[in-house]
Amino acid sequence: MGRPPCCEKEGVKKGPWTPEEDIILVSYIQEHGPGNWRAVPTNTGLMRCSKSCRLRWTNYLRPGIKRGNFTDQEEKLIIHLQALLGNRWAAIASYLPERTDNDIKNYWNTHLKKKLKKLQLSGEDGGGRTVNPISNNHHQSFSKGQWERRLQTDIHMAKQALSEALSLDTMNLRSPSPPSLGPANACTYASSTENISRLLENWMKSTPKSRSRTSLGSMSNVCSDSTTMESTTPTPAGQIMTSSAVQLGFRPAKIEPNGVLKEESKESSVVAPPPLSFIENWLFDDLSVGNGGDDHQDLVDLPLSDASELFQD
DNA sequence: AAGGCCGCCAACCGCAAAACG
DNA sequence: GCGTTTTGCGGTTGGCGGCCT
Numbered sequence: 354m355g356r357p358p359c360c361e362k363e364g365v366k367k368g369p370w371t372p373e374e375d376i377i378l379v380s381y382i383q384e385h386g387p388g389n390w391r392a393v394p395t396n397t398g399l400m401r402c403s404k405s406c407r408l409r410w411t412n413y414l415r416p417g418i419k420r421g422n423f424t425d426q427e428e429k430l431i432i433h434l435q436a437l438l439g440n441r442w443a444a445i446a447s448y449l450p451e452r453t454d455n456d457i458k459n460y461w462n463t464h465l466k467k468k469l470k471k472l473q474l475s476g477e478d479g480g481g482r483t484v485n486p487i488s489n490n491h492h493q494s495f496s497k498g499q500w501e502r503r504l505q506t507d508i509h510m511a512k513q514a515l516s517e518a519l520s521l522d523t524m525n526l527r528s529p530s531p532p533s534l535g536p537a538n539a540c541t542y543a544s545s546t547e548n549i550s551r552l553l554e555n556w557m558k559s560t561p562k563s564r565s566r567t568s569l570g571s572m573s574n575v576c577s578d579s580t581t582m583e584s585t586t587p588t589p590a591g592q593i594m595t596s597s598a599v600q601l602g603f604r605p606a607k608i609e610p611n612g613v614l615k616e617e618s619k620e621s622s623v624v625a626p627p628p629l630s631f632i633e634n635w636l637f638d639d640l641s642v643g644n645g646g647d648d649h650q651d652l653v654d655l656p657l658s659d660a661s662e663l664f665q666d
Numbered sequence: 667a668a669g670g671c672c673g674c675c676a677a678c679c680g681c682a683a684a685a686c687g
Numbered sequence: 688g689c690g691t692t693t694t695g696c697g698g699t700t701g702g703c704g705g706c707c708t
Binding site: 367368369370402404405408409412413455456459460462463464 | 675677678
Binding site: 368369388389390391403404407411440441442443454455458462 | 692694697701
């Protein structure tokens, strides 16, 4: 007997979300915080399944999401990480906190796959060199022991990604507009929150009694001007997060019903950033060297053979 | 101008892992 | 320890818009 599908109920709405649904979901999360998705449809009256609500929030409505074109740096990082981790988009997304795994996956499938294929073809024509030996071959050649080591490496990488993000964040505070971040960074949430905050305003005018003031009011503050993101972001139940933390994808600590502050994830308990591992050094060395020219030879010259040593004794 | 084709992306589906009782 | 519920992840699909013929 398998588990029944979560959307078994009749009358569950599918397809694109309407602005009204977005508003309802956002205001609910503003009030209660993300989590307990099972309760969201019943508490909000949304005719959506819990999964759909969670996905809508994490991939579209969540503050701190950068939308629009990927920068050269982001692109290279994705290519590097895909070569290392394979199609583990969530792990890759942990290195790009402003991007969702869905975004990265889509971008890979629609842009980077083709780009690499092209490069691979041109590479083979020009001397038979393959672009991405790790992603092409390493999965098949992994022994069990190598696979375990790879998992351990991933765990280590995830931890370091967090601490690294923290250290990058402090750097960003010192220099507000780092050159590594492209123009898209200027408005990280414009295409969603900005629109929604406009909708909220309009909606409040049209239905003044139907929404709670607090949640909607605070929502319109979240990112109505995304250039002011580097401040504090109001979060439900009195939680305050710096926008940097929001951008980095950190969730606010949960306040339990009894008022106890609870850490939402174990990772957030990391205190001191460990030294950069080989991978990080390798990634960022390369990123800092190739500065996004139109010559993609730097992709071909990635030191992937060095990276593969990670998985050997 | 109209129809077909193609690319992009939001959303869905199924499975697995984690959390919970 | 075990069964159930919830959450997270990755693959895939469907709808929409732009481009081409």
